[in-house]
Amino acid sequence: MKTAVISHSDCILHDMGNGHPESPERLRAIEQHFQETCLIQDVVEREAKPVTREQILRAHPESHIEHVLQSSPEQGFFELDPDTRLCPHSVSAANLAAGSIVQATDEIMAGDYQRAFCAVRPPGHHAEADTSMGFCIYNGIAIGACHAIAEHGFERVAILDFDVHHGNGTVDIFKDDPSVLVCSSFQHPFYPYKYFDIERPNIVNTPLESGTKSDHFRRAIERDWLPALLQHQPQMIFVSAGFDAHRDDPLAGLNLVESDYAWVTDLICHAANDYAQGRVVSVLEGGYNPQVSARCALDHVARFLDS
Numbered sequence: 001m002k003t004a005v006i007s008h009s010d011c012i013l014h015d016m017g018n019g020h021p022e023s024p025e026r027l028r029a030i031e032q033h034f035q036e037t038c039l040i041q042d043v044v045e046r047e048a049k050p051v052t053r054e055q056i057l058r059a060h061p062e063s064h065i066e067h068v069l070q071s072s073p074e075q076g077f078f079e080l081d082p083d084t085r086l087c088p089h090s091v092s093a094a095n096l097a098a099g100s101i102v103q104a105t106d107e108i109m110a111g112d113y114q115r116a117f118c119a120v121r122p123p124g125h126h127a128e129a130d131t132s133m134g135f136c137i138y139n140g141i142a143i144g145a146c147h148a149i150a151e152h153g154f155e156r157v158a159i160l161d162f163d164v165h166h167g168n169g170t171v172d173i174f175k176d177d178p179s180v181l182v183c184s185s186f187q188h189p190f191y192p193y194k195y196f197d198i199e200r201p202n203i204v205n206t207p208l209e210s211g212t213k214s215d216h217f218r219r220a221i222e223r224d225w226l227p228a229l230l231q232h233q234p235q236m237i238f239v240s241a242g243f244d245a246h247r248d249d250p251l252a253g254l255n256l257v258e259s260d261y262a263w264v265t266d267l268i269c270h271a272a273n274d275y276a277q278g279r280v281v282s283v284l285e286g287g288y289n290p291q292v293s294a295r296c297a298l299d300h301v302a303r304f305l306d307s
C-alpha cells in the first residue's frame with residue numbers, strides 16, 4: 001500500500017531541556033534510521049503543514065488554545081505541568097504535529113496514498129480537552145479524528161493506542177462521542193492514573209501488568225480490539241503509535257520487542273483493509289530509547305507497505 005511519512009524539521013526545535021526524556025534526539029534517530037535502511041525510498045515524503053485554529057477547536061476549547069499561546073515564552077521555558085514545558089519553538093512544533101494528522105487525512109482522501117506515519121513531536125494522547133499534560137500540548141490524534149468526521153463525512157472512526165501509557169486525553173475528548181471508538185492498551189497501574197476504569201461502549205481499555213510479554217500482549221489485543229473493531233466498522237483508523245512498551249524503554253515496565261510492533265501493525269492493517277479501504281493514519285506518541293523507537297517505527301511503517 002502506498003504510504004507517506006510526514007515530518008517537519010521544526011518538530012526537532014521543540015526542546016524541554018537537558019535530560020528530558022521527550023527529547024529532539026527521538027525524532028533524529030527515527031529519521032536517520034529511515035534513511036540508513038533506505039525505507040525512505042519506498043515511501044512518499046511530505047513536509048507537515050500547521051494545524052489551523054478552527055481544526056484545534058474541534059477537540060479543545062478556545063480557553064485551552066489561549067492558555068497555550070499566552071504561556072509561550074520568548075526565551076527560556078514555561079511549565080504547563082511538571083512534565084510538560086514550552087520553549088519558544090514548542091507551539092510551532094505542536095501546530096505542525098497536529099497539522100500532520102489533518103494533512104494525512106486529507107491527502108489519503110484525495111487519493112495521494114493509503115497510509116501515513118507522522119514522524120512528529122510533541123506527542124498528543126495525554127492532552128485532555130482543556131489540559132496539557134504528560135509531554136503533550138494538543139491532542140493531535142483527536143484533532144485528526146474530528147477533522148475526518150467534520151470534513152470528510154465519516155460516521156465512524158477508530159483510534160488505536162498501543163503506547164505504554166493510557167491515552168487519557170483521547171478518552172477525555174471522545175468519552176461521550178459514540179462515533180469514535182478508542183482502544184488503548186497500557187501498563188497498569190501506571191501514569192497517568194486517569195480514565196483506566198471508565199465504562200463506555202466506545203472506550204476499550206486493555207490494562208497490562210508490569211512485566212507483560214509478547215504472548216500476553218497479543219492475546220489481550222486480539223481479545224479486546226478485534227470484536228470492538230468488528231462491531232464499530234471504522235471508516236478510517238488512527239493510531240497513537242508509542243514505542244515505550246518495548247522492554248528496553250527507560251520509562252516503563254512492559255516487555256515487548258520489535259516484532260510485537262510489526263504484529264500489531266499487521267492486525268491494524270487487516271482491520272483497515274476489512275472496514276476502511278486500507279486507510280490508516282499513525283502518529284508517533286511515546287518511546288524514550290531513541291534507537292529502539294527508531295527500529296520499532298521502521299517495522300511499523302514497513303508493515304504499512306506490505307499488509
Ligand SMILES: [Zn+2]
Nearest residue numbers: 163165242286
Ligand atoms: Zn507513553
